[in-house]
Amino acid sequence: MDLILNILIFAVFLGALVFVHELGHFLTAKFMNIYVFEFMIGFPPRLFKIRRKETEYGIGSIPIGGYVKMAGQEDFPGHEDKEVKDMGVNIPEHRKFNRKSIWQRMAVIVAGPFMNLLFGIFVFIILAFFGHQILMGMKENYVGAVLPDSPAEKIGLRAGDRIVSVDGIETATFEDVRWRIISKAGDEISLGVNRNGLPLDLTVVPEKPRGRNYGGIGITPFDFIEVYEVQKDTPAEKAGLIPKDIILKVNGDYVQLFDFSALTAGKLGRKMELTVLRDGEKKKVSLTPMPLKCL
Secondary structure, eight states: OHHHHHHHHHHHHHHHHHHHHHHHHHHHHHHHOOOOOEEEEEEEEEEEEETTEEEEEEEHHHHHHHHETTTTTTTTTHHHHHHHHHTTOOGGGGGGGGGHHHHHHHHHHHHHHHHHHHHHHHHHOOOOOOOHOOOOHHHOOEEEEEESSHHHHHTTOTTTTTEETTTTOOSSSSSHHHHHHTTTTOOOOEEEEEEETTTEEEOOOOBBGGSSSBBBOEEEOOOOOEEOOOTTSSHHHHHHHTOOOOOETTTEEEEEEHHHHHHHHHTTTTEEEEEEEEEEEEEEEEOOOOOOOOO
């Protein structure tokens, strides 16, 4: 199902790009008073077609491209003349693409990619206006996983550590940490670390992971557990958890999303103490995991 969904999403986005591209050619050709036979999105066989005045509009069943067919734009010499004769259409010479001036023909050709550029700018403006979700792990400066045999492991960094500075420069987010390290491959740098409220000063030499041209120390952002919904009559509701709570710790140890389910499943019927971040403040709640009946 995921593969089918990805193919459908790809087809929709490709169709949008092709439509915008060909629309640029079409509108410019019309503006230049060029006779347009067809405006087609996708390739034949046709799923849909309709004629409006001199132009036939259609959608093809193969969604990998499209085309605008203009008078005087011959891919095969002599082929167009036969088609025009069969249609019984008398096209004036001044309305043919190859009779237009060089700048007019260039305008028609350039209009397609230019429309794609405008479409890209429009999409970025919409994304900037509505925003997009940034994972909480990137907005915080907590360390998530520490890769085996990495520079981070060798200096003793742990999941849940907070890197509050790099070379004395404050880092508020994981993105700050990444950008401070990325250009320091082979250079010794200092890390200001906060571990359970205790400050640590560590030094590390970033390496180039997998032969890449940027520095890294082998850490990933913390995969925070955010509560989206609390179902009725569940241990979570009885413990007082509410939507938007962030679960930081279980029994004093930092816990991430990928290992939370396994941890709770191993403690059925045993009380657990959770450290929860709620509206910027840490709170402690008690929760006893119980088996749930699933439909």
